[in-house]
Amino acid sequence: MRKIIVPVDFSTYSENALKSAAYLAKKNNAEIVAVHMLELSNAIASQSESYLQEQTLFLYKLTEKKFGEFLNADYLSDIKVTPIIKHFKIFSELDELAREENADLIIMGSKGTSGMKEIFIGSNTEKVIRHSEVPVIVIKEEAIKEDFKNALFACDFSNDDIKPYLEAKRLFNALNCNLKLVYVTTPTSKFKSTKEIKERINSFMDNINENSQARNNVAIIADYSVEEGVFYYANTAEADIIAIATHGRKGVAHFFEGSISEDIANHSSLPVITFKI
Structure with a gap:
């Protein structure tokens, strides 16, 4: 940096x-x-x-x-x-x-x-x-005053998320920060079984030759909205910062319906970092 x-x-x-x-x-x-x-x-x-x-x-x-x-x-x-x-x-x-x-x-x-x-x-x-x-x-509420220990990357493990994830991983590795991933499933999203979600995650990890430690740092959360699910897991995982991918000019990440990626940045009390798809 x-x-x-x-x-x-x-x-x-x-x-x-x-x-x-x-x-x-x-x-x-x-x-x-x-x-x-x-x-x-x-x-x-x-x-x-x-x-x-x-x-x-x-x-x-x-x-x-x-x-x-x-x-x-x-x-x-x-x-x-x-x-x-x-x-x-x-x-x-x-x-x-x-x-x-x-x-x-x-x-x-x-x-x-x-x-x-x-x-x-x-x-x-x-x-x-x-x-x-x-x-x-x-x-948002407070300036960064200490090192990040845990970062949370929210995505749907599509190919669009590969580049943002690798950028996030590179940045947080440089900061000696543990990177966790989360997939949020909601009642309004297209239904996928637990098996299908895990197969999607494994395919994503195989595409980037990710190690077992990263694979073990993945959580699957069910909630009423993606935003609520991300915030819930961020609290549970004691995250210091939330990372999300965005399509930029389109205003939404592939993962999110509407403008949830921007809503997370807007409403989170934690620092939020965005990576362009």
Whole structure:
């Protein structure tokens, strides 16, 4: 891990993400790229070009000062931190920046959403997850302050999940973290017998020549929804982080119906990391 991107809006949530990035950066001797997205209101944007330039410069200088104060924190000492101010209009452009910077990871804070707000406007977290080609860690209630001991990878053991799983395995091996897998069956999913599910899992493991230890780290959970099943097993397995695969721009993982992959990232109290299929 060489470079971590952290979107910053000066909130407590983005500070938690920055603290988490600092912890991982110190463990891996990595650089942090802190990004603030400066957006001009429609009212300003509709003014004359000279007025727009004047206001843009004013806001840029103001943000630059605030950014400097925000990054002047003890927990960032001894870490290379590069501040970037971008005139992004949409959060999907973070993926473009991640490619330009050759970043290994995006870490962002989120308070999540619920109810009608979630239905109509979603969240910036979801937009980043949909477009990012690099793994995204979503930090919720607390910053990462200690090593991950147990990670949980939720999937349906289809061929689509092979690449995300191998990426997750590589990352968590580097972090000396135990990786467990879970398959959730629900009343609304296409019925499969226990034998069929186990055959599917064994076929998946055979395709990647997985060892017996990994095969023994697989759980089959029955619950009323995939989300509930993942959260239940995460608690039972004492997981420190949940990993999921996503189709990105399609907004859902192959495993999940609707937008459950994004819902897990939105509603989990644990950190969630997404891997692009």
